[in-house]
Amino acid sequence: MRIWSIANQKGGVGKTTSVVSLGGLLAEQGKRVLLVDLDPHGSLTSYFRQDPDSLDRSLYHLFFEQRYKDKDFVRSVIKPTSLDSVSLLPATTSLATLERQVSGQDGMGLVLARTLAQLWDEYDYALLDTPPILGVLLVNALAACQRLVIPTQTEHLALKGLERMVHTLKMVMRSQNRQLPFLIVPTLFDRRTLASLTTLKEMRRTYHDSLWQEAIPVDTRLRDASHDGLFPHQLDPQGRGVRAYRHLLGEIEASENERG
Incomplete structure (x- = not known):
C-alpha cells in the first residue's frame, strides 16, 4: 500500500477535492483505493453522503481500546x-474532542499507521484528508504516509499557511x-486575476524545487461533482480540473517510480 497525505494548515485550499480527484483517477487505473477522513469537519465523509454527526463507527473509535x-x-x-x-x-465530529481525550497517552501518534497496517494487502493506495491544524490527527497522518501533497490556494493569504505547513513538516x-x-x-x-498570477509567481520564486509547475484551475465542474457525490472524472472526464489532476497524478507517479 502506498500512503499519501494531503495536508495544509489552512482551510479552503482544496484538500478534499484533491483527495477525491486523485483517488478517483487512481481507481480509473484499476487501483484499489482507501480514502481516509481525519478532519473533524468531515468534509470528505459528507462528500459521499455519510453524516459525520450520526455515524456510530468512525476513525474516532479506532483511538480507543486499541480497536x-x-x-x-x-x-x-x-x-x-x-x-x-x-x-x-469516515470521520465523525467527535474527532474534535480527541486531542483532549488522548493527551499524554503513549502511542497516539501511530494509531493510523497501525490501522492501515491491518489493511495493507487490501488496498493499493490510501489517501489521507487532514485537518488544518497541528495536533494528534495531523501527526498521525504525517507518521503514516510516505508522501505529502500540499494543496495551496493561489491567493496571498494562503502563503502564510504554506509557510507554516512547510515549517511543521521540517519539524x-x-x-x-x-x-x-x-x-x-x-x-x-484563475489566470484572469492579478492575485492568482502574483501568488503563483511568488510560489515559484520561493518553493521552486518543491512546487508542481502547473496549477489546478478554478473549475465549477469540481463543485458540481461534490454536489452529486461523484468523483470528478465520473461527471466530466475531460473537464479542466480533471485534466489538471491527471497531469498532477502522472507527475507524482513518475516521482514514485524514480524513488522505487
Missing part, C-alpha cells in the same frame, strides 16, 4: 463510495529522523 488492532472492527468502519474500487474510512521530519518527500500544488488558480 485498530482488530481487523474485523477496522473493516466494519469502512464505507462504500460511488466507485466499487474506492472505500471510505516532524527532524523528530522522526526521516525524509518525507512533498509536493506543493497550486490550486484554485
